[in-house]
Amino acid sequence: MAGAGDAGQQPVVAELHLVTAAFETPAPILAPDLSRLAPSEATAFQPELDDWLRPESDLSSAQDLPLLVGPEANSVRLVIREEDRIVSHAALCELEYTLQNAPTTTLRIGIVGAVATAPEARRRGHAEILVRTLQEHAVAQDLDLVVLWDDTPSGHYYDRFGFVGAGREVLHCTWRDLMDGLVHPDWVRPIGLHDVDALRRLHDTELAGVRRSRETWDRLLAIPRAEVFVLDRTGTPEAYAIVGKGIDLAGCVHDWAGEECALPALVAGIFHHRHDDRLTVMSASWKTTAHRALEFHGVERVEGILGMVWSPDPTVLARRCHRPAATLDQLLSGPDAIPFYLKGFDSM
Structure with a gap:
């Protein structure tokens, strides 16, 4: 499953952490040059993105992540440039998640993936800027959940963004x-x-x-x-x-x-x-x-592992899922948890 290129490790099991309040967006971080990737740039940029994500692979991420970075992907793709060259990338694909309960509930979720930075531009905070900007996009689009797969050994990298483990x-x-x-x-x-x-x-x-x-x-x-x-x-x-x-x-x-x-x-x-x-x-x-x-x-x-999730407002999420007001990890585990699971084809 795809993960953050900055971290560079294979996915491991992430521990659940208690969240006691909705995520608060910190003060914006000034990026050198943050923008959306234009469709006209995507094809030319793809080989470089693949070099960052999977340097030893003969398969492009556009082929096995078609909804995220494929040629017909309807995703939000953000990039940071230095001296007019793209040096960091992240994408978010919006999906609908249906709970077949009474009544049926449909959640709008965002899958974050293809988070990668050029080797020479790493450790400058580019990935953090991109992920936080995608979180702001999720808020603006009224998404219920944002999901990603963390590459770090204990999941601490994305703790700072308010993400918690999605269970097992x-x-x-x-x-x-x-x-x-x-x-x-x-x-x-x-x-x-x-x-x-x-x-x-x-x-x-x-x-x-x-x-x-x-x-x-x-x-x-x-x-x-x-x-x-x-x-x-x-x-x-x-x-x-x-x-x-x-x-x-x-x-x-x-x-x-x-x-x-x-x-x-x-x-x-x-x-x-x-x-x-x-x-x-x-x-x-x-x-x-x-x-x-x-x-x-x-x-x-x-x-x-089930990955990591973040919700702009767990209280609103609980109400939409017809659950008592709860913290995010209580909504994803325990006796009243919502059934949340992404199959392999839906992971990014």
């Missing part, structure tokens, strides 16, 4: 030998073009999740190194799973939906199409039926 996701480490014989080989197959509408329906039945239009699905399914499989025992897909996403999430089932009790069969079938000896299944904490189904077959369970 559940990870199951499945092995080929454990799953052998659970499903007929013909019942799990790679996706066909005619399956996309079925994927949309399965995704839309989730307790909570990001809304995806057919156009969004088409763009996400075009991400390189993402393989999609369906469990189809009757001629209609009853579950789907996505393995891999560009340079991230190799060997991970990071995006899936459908009958939870059928997840072991789906994963077992994926092994018939891949050479992996192990697949890690990522899922939301509330998918307890799926967790029990996997663990019945001896699959080991651990917990993983």
